[in-house]
Amino acid sequence: IAMSRRNLLLLSNSKNHDSVYLSHVRQLLPNFFGSSVKTVTFVPYALPDCDSYTSYVRDAFAEMGINVKGVHEGNALENIKQAEAIYIGGGNTFLLLKNLYEQKLVEEIRKRVLTDGIPYMGSSAGSNVATVAINTTNDMPIVFPPTFDALQLVPFHINPHYIDPNPDSTHMGESRVDRINEYHEVADTPVLGIREGGFVKVEGNKMTLLGNSARLFRKGKDAVECAKDSDLSYLLTE
Template identity: 50%
Template sequence: MNTYSMVKMSQRQLFLMSSSAVHGYEYLQHAQSDISSFLKKNNVSKVLFIPYALTNHDSYTEKVGKVLKRWGFECEGIHSSPNPVRAVNEAQAIYIGGGNTFLLLKTLYDQGLVELIRIRVLNHAVPYVGSSAGTNVATRSIHTTNDMPIVYPPSFSALALVPFNINPHYLDPEVGGTHKGETREERLIQFHELNDAPVLGLREGSTLLVDGEKATLIGTRPARLFYRGSEPEEFEVGADLSFLLKG
C-alpha cells in the first residue's frame, strides 16, 4: 500500500445510512444520536447539504435544515452558493441526501464535484453523511441502486469513498408472499454475474460508520453482504466490517 492510500484510509469519516425515513420515527430521528455524535466528534457546527437527488432544492434543504437546527447544527444548501466548488472546499461536513441516484450523480458530474468531494473527504478528513442515494454515490459505482435511470450521467462510477458497493433499502422476500418478480437478492446476484465488487445490503434503520480504517454496522437492523460466487452473509448490529475497506 502506498503512502497516499494510507493517508486516505486513516482520515476518512463516513456515516452511510440506508434511509433518512424509517417506520415509527420522525424524519432522521432513528439516527439522531449517532449523527449528532458523529458531527460533534469531528468538530462540525455547520453542514453543507447537497440536495441534487431531488429537483426542489430549496424545499429539500429546508426539510433537512430544520432537523439539524433542532440538534444544534447549522445547514446550508450548496445550491444557494454562487460557487459550488468553493462551497465544497470550505465545507466543515458534507451531507448528500436521498432521491434519484442517477439525477444526483449526473448533477455532481455537471458541477465538477465528483473528484473534488473525493479529495476533500479522503485527503482532508471532511466528514461525509449519506442517505439512500447519497450513500449509493459514496461507493464505487451506482450499479446497485434501486432507482430508475431518469437521466443519464456520464459515468456510473461514483465517489469511491469505499472500495465496494452498497444497496440501500435492502428488502428481504416477504414470507408467504405471492409476488413472483425478482427479489432484491436475485438482482444483486445478477450484478455479480458481471461484477466483482462486494455489495452490502443495508436494511432500513442500518448505517455503516467508517472511521479511518475501521467500519462498523450501527443502527437498528442487521445487514446482508453479497460476494460473487458465495452465499450471502448476515451481520448483526455492532459487527466489524473493516475487512471491506481493504478493497
C-alpha cells in the same frame, strides 16, 4: 489517496416509519460531526427541488443545533471547498450522480473527505454515491449520468433499503436478492445490503455496522448475515 482520514456515516434510509427525519441517528450526530463543525453543507441534488429539500433538512438539523448550508446556494464547487462537513441526502441516485458530475463536484468531495478528513454523511442515494459506483441502487434510471462510477470513498457497493425476499410472493419480477445476484453475474465487487434503520460508520480503516443487521453478497459465495454492531473492517481492504 490514503484512506486513513476518512470519517463516514452511510445510512440505509433517512426517513423512518415514525416519520421523524433521521430519528435513528440523531443522538449520534453531534459526536459524529464534532464540536468544531458549526455548519453542514447539504447536497440536495437527489431531488429536483433543491430549495425545498434544503429547507426541510435545515429545519431537522436546527433541532440538533447544527446549521445547514445548501451546496446549491451560491457556487457549488466553492461551497464544497469551504465545507466543514458534507451531508448528501436521498432521492433518485441517477439524478444525484448526474448533478454531482455536472457541477464538477466529484473530485473535490473526494479530496475534502479523503485528504482533509471532513465528515461525510450519506443516506440512501447519498450512500450509493459514496461507494465505488451506483450499480446496486434501487432507483429508476430517470436521467442518464455520464458514468455509474461514484465517489469511491469505500471499495464496495451498498444496497440501501435492503429487504429480504417474500417467500409468499407470486410476483414474477426479480426479488432484491435476484437483482444483486444479476450484478454478480457480470461483476465481482461485494454488495452490502443494509436493512432499514441500519448504517455503517467508517473511521479510517475501521468499519462498524450499526442500527440494524445487513446482508453481504459476494460473487460466487453464499450470502452472509452481518449482525448489528459487528465489525466489517475487512470490507475496506478485501
